[in-house]
Amino acid sequence: MITELKLEKPIQVTKPKLPDFDIYQEYIRGIWENQWLTNDGPLHENFKKNLRGYLGADHLELFTNGHLALETAIKALDLKGEVITTPFTFASTVHSIVNCGLTPVFCDIERDNFTIDADQIEKHITSRTSAIMAVHVFGLPCNLERIEELAQKHNLAVIYDAAHTFGVEVNGRSIADYGDVSMFSFHSTKVFHSIEGGLLAFKDGELAQKLKALKNFGITSPDSVDYVGTNAKMNEFQAAMGLSNLQTIDADIHKRKLVHETYIEHLSSVEAIRHLPNPMVNVKHNYSYFPILLNDQESRDQLHESLKNYNVFTRKYFYPLCTEFSCYAEYKQDMPIASSVSERILCLPMYTELETEIVQRICSIIRYELGEGR
Numbered sequence: 565m566i567t568e569l570k571l572e573k574p575i576q577v578t579k580p581k582l583p584d585f586d587i588y589q590e591y592i593r594g595i596w597e598n599q600w601l602t603n604d605g606p607l608h609e610n611f612k613k614n615l616r617g618y619l620g621a622d623h624l625e626l627f628t629n630g631h632l633a634l635e636t637a638i639k640a641l642d643l644k645g646e647v648i649t650t651p652f653t654f655a656s657t658v659h660s661i662v663n664c665g666l667t668p669v670f671c672d673i674e675r676d677n678f679t680i681d682a683d684q685i686e687k688h689i690t691s692r693t694s695a696i697m698a699v700h701v702f703g704l705p706c707n708l709e710r711i712e713e714l715a716q717k718h719n720l721a722v723i724y725d726a727a728h729t730f731g732v733e734v735n736g737r738s739i740a741d742y743g744d745v746s747m748f749s750f751h752s753t754k755v756f757h758s759i760e761g762g763l764l765a766f767k768d769g770e771l772a773q774k775l776k777a778l779k780n781f782g783i784t785s786p787d788s789v790d791y792v793g794t795n796a797k798m799n800e801f802q803a804a805m806g807l808s809n810l811q812t813i814d815a816d817i818h819k820r821k822l823v824h825e826t827y828i829e830h831l832s833s834v835e836a837i838r839h840l841p842n843p844m845v846n847v848k849h850n851y852s853y854f855p856i857l858l859n860d861q862e863s864r865d866q867l868h869e870s871l872k873n874y875n876v877f878t879r880k881y882f883y884p885l886c887t888e889f890s891c892y893a894e895y896k897q898d899m900p901i902a903s904s905v906s907e908r909i910l911c912l913p914m915y916t917e918l919e920t921e922i923v924q925r926i927c928s929i930i931r932y933e934l935g936e937g938r
C-alpha cells in the first residue's frame with residue numbers, strides 16, 4: 565500500500581445528488597400554501613408533465629418507489645404462470661415476480677453488456693410463459709429488437725426493468741419507448757432521483773386508469789374498489805425533489821460522462837482489467853455505473869478489500885446472483901456466463917459530484933494494487 569495515495573475522506577461507490585436548497589425550498593413552500601401532501605397533488609402533476617416532456621413518453625404514472633411500480637405493472641398486465649428473467653440483477657426484479665405469485669424462469673446473460681441473452685430466451689418459453697422481464701443493466705439497453713420479435717412471435721408481454729436507464733436513448737428514441745412497460749427507479753442512489761420514487765412508462769394508454777387505481781388500494785371511485793390494489797403513491801415532497809433534480813439532469817449526466825472518460829483514460833491499459841464499460845453506438849448513455857471485470861473472483865475480492873485501506877469503497881454488484889439467494893434455493897441452477905461475470909465484477913465509485921482529481925487518484929491506486937505502477 566502507498567499511504568500517500570490514501571484519500572482523506574471515504575469515497576463511497578455512490579452518493580445522492582442534492583439539488584440547490586433554495587430551489588427545493590421554493591417547492592416545499594408551495595406545499596405549505598396548498599396544504600396538499602399526497603394523492604395526485606399539484607407537484608405530482610407538474611412532475612408528471614415535465615417527465616413526459618423529458619422522456620418523450622405520452623403514458624406514464626408515478627409511484628412511491630421503483631419496486632412497487634414493477635409489482636403494479638405485473639398486476640396491471642394480468643400476467644400468469646412463468647416470467648423469463650435474468651439472474652444478474654438487483655433482488656427487486658425477481659422479488660416483484662415472486663411477490664405477484666408468478667414463477668421466475670432464469671435465462672443466462674450476454675458476455676458483453678450483461679443483459680439477458682436474447683438468443684437463449686426461446687428455449688425457456690413454455691405454454692405457461694406470459695412475459696419477459698428484462699433489465700437494462702448499468703444503463704446498457706437489452707437486445708431490444710430481438711426481444712420485441714420473440715414477444716410478438718410467442719404473444720408475450722415485455723416489461724423492462726429500466727431502473728438504471730433514466731435519460732438513455734437508443735437511435736434517438738427514449739428507452740422508455742420500448743416494451744409494453746418500462747420501470748424507472750428514482751431511488752436516491754440512481755442517476756436521477758426523487759428521494760424514493762418510481763415511474764412506469766407504458767405503450768397502451770388504457771392501462772393508465774388501472775395503474776392509478778392499483779397504486780391507490782384499487783379504488784376506482786368513491787363507492788367502488790375494483791382491484792386488490794396496494795399503496796404505492798408518490799407524495800408531494802418526493803415530487804418536489806424530482807422536479808428540482810430534473811432541472812439539472814442533463815448537466816448531471818454530462819458530469820458523469822467526464823468521470824467515465826477519466827476512468828477510461830487511466831484504466832484502459834491495465835492488463836488485469838478484462839473489461840471496461842464499452843459505449844454502444846446509437847446509444848445516448850447516462851453513465852449510471854462504472855463496472856470493471858477482473859480476471860477471477862480472488863483478484864476481484866482482493867481489490868475490493870485493498871481499496872478499503874485507501875478509503876475507496878467499491879461494490880460487488882451484482883453479486884451474488886439471484887439464483888444464489890437463499891430465498892431462491894428452489895431456483896438454484898447453473899448460469900455460466902452470469903456466474904463468471906458476477907464473480908469478477910466490481911463497480912467503482914460513480915456519482916455526479918465525483919471530482920476528476922479523485923477519479924485519477926482512484927485509478928492510480930487501482931493501477932498500483934494491480935501491479936501496474938501508478
Ligand SMILES: *Cc1c(COP(=O)(O)O)cnc(C)c1O
Pocket residue numbers: 629630631632653654656657699725727728749750751760761762
Ligand atoms: C434500484 C433498482 C430497483 C428498485 O427500485 P427502488 O426504487 O429502489 O424500489 C429495481 N431494479 C433494479 C435493477 C434496481 O437497480
